[in-house]
Amino acid sequence: MKWRNVALLFKKELKSAIRDRRTALLVVIFPLLFYPLMLGTIMHFTGRGLQNSTERVSSVLYVGRKASPSLADAFRKEEKVGVRYLESEREAQKAYERGEGDVVVLAEKTGKDNLKVELRYSRWQSESELALSRIQELLQAYLKGRMETKLAELGLDYRELSPPLQVEVVNTGTENLQLGREMIKVMLPYFIVLAIMTAAMGLGAEITAGEKEKRTISTLLVSRLSREEIVIGKFLAVFVVASFAAFLAVVGLVYGLSLMGFQLGLGGMGPISLGEMVLTLLPLVGILSSLVIIIGSFARTQKEANIYQTPILMTVVLIGILSMSGGLEMGEIVFLLPLINSLEAFKEIIEGGASLSHLGLTFLSNFTLAGLSIYFSIRLFKEEKILFRN
Amino acid sequence: MKNPKAGQSITVRAEGLTKIFHTRGGDEIRAVDDLSFSCRSGEIMGILGPNGAGKTTALRMLTTILSPTAGKATVNGYRVGQSPQRVRDSVGFLATETGLYERLTAEETLNFFGRINGLSEKELGKRKKEVFQTLDMTDFARRKVGDLSTGMKQKLSLARSIIHDPPILIFDEPTRGLDVMTAKTVTDYVKRFKEEDKTIILSTHLMNVVERLCDRVGILFEGKLKALGRIEELLEERSVADLEELFFSLAEDSKVKKNQR
Numbered sequence: 001m002k003w004r005n006v007a008l009l010f011k012k013e014l015k016s017a018i019r020d021r022r023t024a025l026l027v028v029i030f031p032l033l034f035y036p037l038m039l040g041t042i043m044h045f046t047g048r049g050l051q052n053s054t055e056r057v058s059s060v061l062y063v064g065r066k067a068s069p070s071l072a073d074a075f076r077k078e079e080k081v082g083v084r085y086l087e088s089e090r091e092a093q094k095a096y097e098r099g100e101g102d103v104v105v106l107a108e109k110t111g112k113d114n115l116k117v118e119l120r121y122s123r124w125q126s127e128s129e130l131a132l133s134r135i136q137e138l139l140q141a142y143l144k145g146r147m148e149t150k151l152a153e154l155g156l157d158y159r160e161l162s163p164p165l166q167v168e169v170v171n172t173g174t175e176n177l178q179l180g181r182e183m184i185k186v187m188l189p190y191f192i193v194l195a196i197m198t199a200a201m202g203l204g205a206e207i208t209a210g211e212k213e214k215r216t217i218s219t220l221l222v223s224r225l226s227r228e229e230i231v232i233g234k235f236l237a238v239f240v241v242a243s244f245a246a247f248l249a250v251v252g253l254v255y256g257l258s259l260m261g262f263q264l265g266l267g268g269m270g271p272i273s274l275g276e277m278v279l280t281l282l283p284l285v286g287i288l289s290s291l292v293i294i295i296g297s298f299a300r301t302q303k304e305a306n307i308y309q310t311p312i313l314m315t316v317v318l319i320g321i322l323s324m325s326g327g328l329e330m331g332e333i334v335f336l337l338p339l340i341n342s343l344e345a346f347k348e349i350i351e352g353g354a355s356l357s358h359l360g361l362t363f364l365s366n367f368t369l370a371g372l373s374i375y376f377s378i379r380l381f382k383e384e385k386i387l388f389r390n
Numbered sequence: 391m392k393n394p395k396a397g398q399s400i401t402v403r404a405e406g407l408t409k410i411f412h413t414r415g416g417d418e419i420r421a422v423d424d425l426s427f428s429c430r431s432g433e434i435m436g437i438l439g440p441n442g443a444g445k446t447t448a449l450r451m452l453t454t455i456l457s458p459t460a461g462k463a464t465v466n467g468y469r470v471g472q473s474p475q476r477v478r479d480s481v482g483f484l485a486t487e488t489g490l491y492e493r494l495t496a497e498e499t500l501n502f503f504g505r506i507n508g509l510s511e512k513e514l515g516k517r518k519k520e521v522f523q524t525l526d527m528t529d530f531a532r533r534k535v536g537d538l539s540t541g542m543k544q545k546l547s548l549a550r551s552i553i554h555d556p557p558i559l560i561f562d563e564p565t566r567g568l569d570v571m572t573a574k575t576v577t578d579y580v581k582r583f584k585e586e587d588k589t590i591i592l593s594t595h596l597m598n599v600v601e602r603l604c605d606r607v608g609i610l611f612e613g614k615l616k617a618l619g620r621i622e623e624l625l626e627e628r629s630v631a632d633l634e635e636l637f638f639s640l641a642e643d644s645k646v647k648k649n650q651r
Contacts, residue, residue: 008506012494020493216491218483222453223506224475224479384456384457
């Protein structure tokens with residue numbers, strides 16, 4: 001293989017790509033403007049949603065007012081709780097099912113001074129969960145107050161009897177900063193992968209299946225370029241364009257969101273973190289670039305290539321969602337699985353605690369797969385049955 | 391007189407060239423079956439045949455795009471399967487259906503094809519000058535291919551195929567789909583290349599192109615060469631008046647043989 005030949009084809013593909021408006025849109029406009037705007041909008045509305053939920057008054061359906069008038073009164077006095085007293089459990093349950101309350105409180109007297117409180121709520125329903133946590137806080141405060149009163153009646157001081165352990169939880173950041181950092185940790189890798197995919201897909205389909213469709217491929221095949229040189233030249237063009245899109249996505253998302261006034265808390269990220277990002281990203285770009293070359297070599301037309309690329313894009317989206325959900329608990333194995341490993345390693349890098357073994361596994365696994373994919377795309381390109389599929 | 395220089399060295403030779411494709415169902419399709427012919431420098435050889443006769447497949451084997459299933463071929467003294475790069479160095483390939491890179495200029499197109507065909511910067515500069523003059527392309531050298539007319543594009547396609555000054559030119563349906571004027575431009579240049587002592591093999595299904603241009607013709611039906619020789623000799627052999635009559639008489643033979651099978 002002559003690298004001079006590879007370079008000639010690479011330069012031609014790059015020149016062609018730069019002059020294409022679609023490339024400009026997918027490689028520059030999307031990562032620099034569209035993705036930051038998209039993520040900014042998501043962050044803005046998530047922030048507003050959080051703010052709204054903290055300001056929201058939780059509606060409580062309360063049964064058993066007579067069981068403890070003081071507790072019932074405590075509910076009434078609570079600012080963020082709107083209480084509605086009902087006579088029976090059945091009545092409360094029906095009202096709850098109609099969506100008239102976030103939580104049902106069933107207070108029942110079980111002894112002279114004993115009270116049993118049952119709380120009914122819906123897990124996964126944010127309003128209900130918020131109401132529950134407020135009620136739990138209220139009940140704790142009520143219990144503490146009752147204890148203090150009772151102990152005082154016995155001539156004892158609650159503070160002296162309470163366990164010698166005091167837990168204080170301090171919020172170290174502003175809500176905005178916490179939200180920004182959490183969102184960027186989860187979504188930045190995902191958007192970067194999307195940027196790589198969209199850039200690679202468009203160009204990859206054009207310079208492979210597009211060459212077949214426009215019948216320019218035969219002029220390349222009747223030149224000094226060997227099939228290996230053609231595949232490597234095309235692969236490198238997609239690789240460079242997709243890497244550039246990834247770089248612009250990082251720039252666009254980090255600086256774009258900062259410009260929009262979001263606090264991302266990425267100040268601690270230095271050159272080492274950036275180097276780790278590059279090592280994590282490049283083999284991934286290699287895998288995705290060779291995948292689009294494989295698909296493009298197999299497809300007869302650009303349209304067909306785009307159709308075949310869709311499942312890959314869908315898989316990327318699915319894996320991205322899985323990674324964002326935080327439910328991927330597979331231990332070290334996760335760093336051997338392509339794509340997921342990059343997303344997870346990226347999260348660690350942003351958090352500032354990337355483990356060397358995780359980064360190493362990610363790099364090795366992706367680098368190996370990228371190499372295999374390139375090898376496979378060369379093999380495929382040499383197959384007449386594939387290249388001239390009819 | 392059509393071939394004043396005939397008798398010079400053989401530059402292209404095919405012996406029993408065969409290409410078999412397989413359908414998804416596993417059936418064999420003999421796209422080219424036992425094709426043998428030779429062609430000399432300064433000669434224009436026409437390969438005539440209906441659509442699907444195997445013309446393009448035959449030319450693709452000669453240009454190393456496809457590898458033969460059986461038989462052998464030498465181009466400029468190099469075996470197609472053994473020295474594909476040498477073969478490609480010796481060949482200029484053009485098909486009307488072949489596209490161009492729309493976002494490159496005409497000059498950039500020639501630069502690219504010149505370089506990937508092994509020309510140095512210096513050689514390329516010299517050759518570009520010659521080609522631009524020969525094909526009268528100077529006016530649109532800096533224009534993007536996407537903005538060129540069909541005629542200009544065809545000139546550029548020709549220029550691309552000869553930029554490395556190959557001794558052998560292989561043209562697959564070079565006038566297909568072109569208007570009369572553009573087609574004439576192409577055929578005029580083909581004649582010119584012949585005067586430069588190049589070997590030209592062109593496939594077509596247009597009989598008038600063969601009659602006007604070719605020194606010899608090979609007629610293909612269903613992958614098999616049914617006739618090969620000088621047009622006047624073939625007409626005499628078959629006792630027919632013109633190429634069209636010859637073509638239909640061979641087509642009839644082919645049909646009868648197929649039915650007998």
